[in-house]
Amino acid sequence: MKFLKTADAVIHYRTHGLETGKPVIAFANSLGTDFRIWDEVIERLQDRFAFVLHDKRGHGLSDLASAPYTMDDHVKDMAALLDHLALKQVIVCGLSVGGMIAQGLYASRPDLVRALILSNTAHKIGTPEMWNSRIDAIRKGGIAALLEPIMERWFTPPFRVESNSLYAGCCTMLLRQSAEGYSGTCAALRDADFTAQAPAIAVPTLCIVGDQDGSTPPALVQSLADLIPGGRFAVVEGAGHIPCLEQPDAYVAALRPFLAESA
Template sequence: MDFARINGVTLHYRSVGNDSHRPLIVFINSLGTDFRIWDPVIAELGEDYAYLLHDKRGHGLSDLGEAPYSIDDHVDDLIGLLEKVATRPVILWGLSVGGLIAQGLYAKRPDLVRAIVLSNTAHRIGTAEMWNTRIAKIEADGLASLLEPIMERWFTPAFRRVDNPVYAGCCTMLLRQSAAGYNGTCAAIRDADFTEAARRIAVPVLCVAGDGDGSTPVELVKSTADLIPGSQFAVIEACAHIPCIEQPAAYAARVRTFLKTLPET
């Protein structure tokens, strides 16, 4: 296990193959997950790439820090980790709130970024009222009170089977999440708006949606792709909000096609 002290917070991270000249993919997690969600995608992509994964503050084995957070808190943590670990511009691959963090990092440090995959995300996600209601519910009744509606947004009915051990494991992952860290990041999502910043992205971008996503529907992801000059857009079928778990092979294949179009560095 690797840990780094950045901005007063200890972050848990994993670096794979980063001593080579292979393109470096930096995965940025969704809300309520840890970096193990990317393992099936890494297995699909194999040794063509190097990888950097981390648990953002308030998630996984990383410190809680001072919640609530802003997207800038998560952005600055990742910038600090990149300055410590990365040796070249990276491919940011952000899922859900991870996509907001990717947009924020590019806005602040475009020199660190070679390309971006914005997955199941948008320039703005939800409304203040929605996020405040969720925060209040968790403060009153705990994360377990929202397990079922969260899973309905994360996965399609076909995946949410009682005999599916991967689904059971994902439920456990969420239930073991720090409620304070979860709510702290809900506040960060609530306050983030990259509508104007998206128009200024000048590196290659692929926006990916799941056809059954209840958190960031296809139309919302497409609206973000429409803001970004020259971006590509793709839809993963039979998939909801967490394609790296539900459809890793199709997901990795579509992103690999995009990555193969990137100019050599």
Template sequence: MQFVRIEGVTIAYDVITPDPANPVLVLVNSLGTDARIWHFVVPKLAEDFTVVTYDKRGHGLSDLGNPPYRIEDHVADLAGLLDHLEFSDAIICGLSVGGLIAQGLYAQRPDLVRALVLADTAHKIGTAEMWDKRIAAIEDAGIAAILDDIMSRWFTAPFRSPENAAYGAYCNMLLRQPVSGYTGTCAAIRDADFTREAQAIAVPTLCIVGEQDGSTPPDLVRSLANLIPGAQFEVIEGAAHIPCAEAPAAFAAVVRSFIVNDVKD
């Protein structure tokens, strides 16, 4: 893990197989998680791509900054990281809020974006009332109060078996998440709307969703794909909102196929 200060905020990141001959693939994690959700995906992609992972502000080892956030704060962090690494023309793969960040990066810094993989996300996620209710519940009773509800959206019932050690670990990841980083990013999602910007995306785009996603269901992700000219849409069976953790081989295979077949040099 490496660290860089971007506009006063420390961002934790990693670069795997930094071969200048390889396309750059950036993986942007979801709300309440950190870069570890990509652990099983990275080895399946690192042979052919320079893979960048990082912790969003308010998550993992990165600084809190000044929550609540705007989606533009997260976008500026990613743009600053890519500028620091001197990477441009990258493939940006964003999961959930990471997909909003990817859309925002393309809108603000198209020079940094070669293609988009928008996973389990949308042009607008939820309503202001929904996000305000979640923020209030967490501020009142902590993240533990919403754990079971969130996990039922993140993972399928078989994965949520008490015997599955991985499931317990992902519960720990959410429970140990800084509350203000979580609620601050809830506010960023609440206020983000890329409906208009999505229609102007002009790079190859793949929209992926787990078939049992309870946070951004397949119909919602399909509506995003329908907004983006020429976008592809794929459903990953046997997975919910975090397919990179629940079905990493299938997730990596879909991403690899898209890049190899549809992202031109």
């Protein structure tokens, strides 16, 4: 296991193939998940790419630090990790809040970013009222109280069946996250808005979404792509909010043409 101590947090991270000199993809995860959500993507792309993964503060094996967080906290953690690894000009792939972290990383440290994959995300997600309501619900009943509605947004009905062991594992992954870390990141999402920064993105950018995403629907992700000069847009059929888990083959197939041009 690898850990990095930043200014005010200890971040759990993993690398694959950095010694090979292959182009690097740095991943940023969604709310309530850890970096294992990218395992199937890495398996399919490891012949051509190297990887950096990390658990956001308050998630996985990274420590809680001082919640609630700002988006800038998450951005600085990712920048610190890439600096620690002496990496520049990486392809940054962020899902949901990870996509907002990716946008913030480009806005503050464009030297680190070669291209962006903004997956199931937007320039602004939800409303303050929505996020405050979710924070209150977690304080009262923990993450378990929101398990079913979260899973309905994350995955399509055919995936959410008792016989699907991967679905069961995803439920366990969410339930094992820190309630304080989850709600702390809800606060970061509540206060983040990259609407003004998106038109200044000047690197190749792919915005991708599951066709049945209940958290960041296709129209919202399309609106982000429309803000970005030259922004591309792709839809993964038969997927909800986490297509890299639900439809990894289709997800990677949608990424390949973009990666071939951006690497």
